[in-house]
Amino acid sequence: MPATALGEFVGTIVLILLGNGVVAGVLLEKTKSNGAGWLVITAGWGFAVLGGVLVAVGLGAPGELNPAVTLANVIAGTRTVSDALAHVAAQMAGAILGATLVWVHYFSHWRETRDQGAILACFCNAPAIRRSVPNVISEIIATMVLVLVASAIGSTGVAGSTPATNLGPALVGALVWGIGLSLGGPTGYAINPARDLGPRIAHAMLPIAGKGGNDWGYAWIPVVGPLAGGALAALLWSALSAANGVPQ
Numbered sequence: 001m002p003a004t005a006l007g008e009f010v011g012t013i014v015l016i017l018l019g020n021g022v023v024a025g026v027l028l029e030k031t032k033s034n035g036a037g038w039l040v041i042t043a044g045w046g047f048a049v050l051g052g053v054l055v056a057v058g059l060g061a062p063g064e065l066n067p068a069v070t071l072a073n074v075i076a077g078t079r080t081v082s083d084a085l086a087h088v089a090a091q092m093a094g095a096i097l098g099a100t101l102v103w104v105h106y107f108s109h110w111r112e113t114r115d116q117g118a119i120l121a122c123f124c125n126a127p128a129i130r131r132s133v134p135n136v137i138s139e140i141i142a143t144m145v146l147v148l149v150a151s152a153i154g155s156t157g158v159a160g161s162t163p164a165t166n167l168g169p170a171l172v173g174a175l176v177w178g179i180g181l182s183l184g185g186p187t188g189y190a191i192n193p194a195r196d197l198g199p200r201i202a203h204a205m206l207p208i209a210g211k212g213g214n215d216w217g218y219a220w221i222p223v224v225g226p227l228a229g230g231a232l233a234a235l236l237w238s239a240l241s242a243a244n245g246v247p248q
Contacts, residue, residue: 002083002086004061007060012095012194016094016102018044018048027118028109029109030109043177045180046180049169057169065091065094066091068191076238092198095199096199103206119210120203124222125222126188142229145233148237151234155241176191192226196223
């Protein structure tokens, strides 16, 4: 197990606690932020990414927090397969624990909420219009934007320039906020298999008052779509960088 796995684990806990936490605050009954809306949710997720990446990087990890990003790094040659598997395991475990902490934090509000769909949405995604092909395409496109722009943030660009290392976490957080605002409408923008699957598992396991089903029939889309989008973006970025003579 690489030392970087600890940072991925703790960073993903922070990501999910803050990200799913803002969803719970908006959707669950009798919270002070109930009904605050989509702008608050997208902003909260942007700050969740910022916090999670900062914690992960502070613990010596790359701050991927996302199996799709980890896969993209394997394709780009910056991550070994063995390290990638350890990172994905840490991300999944962190996502389950982070979602469990959301359940604990909002413990008094689950039984006050009668809408089982709203309770599930505090853990995982569901589409606005349920159509498998458009839904998976939306996840592919949104994740491609995530990986392409994140690659640009970390790129040296023209020879001799410096990547945005110190500002990187803030810029990625802003990127996720932008993706939520612009591309999040169709599916809720999982763009991260761990972000959806880990909390969905937690929803299935936890004794949440008033919960319904886990919607396993949809669960493959927030996994397959982001992984495909991350892989395609890594290949595209590598091709574009090579064609333009830009060092990666």
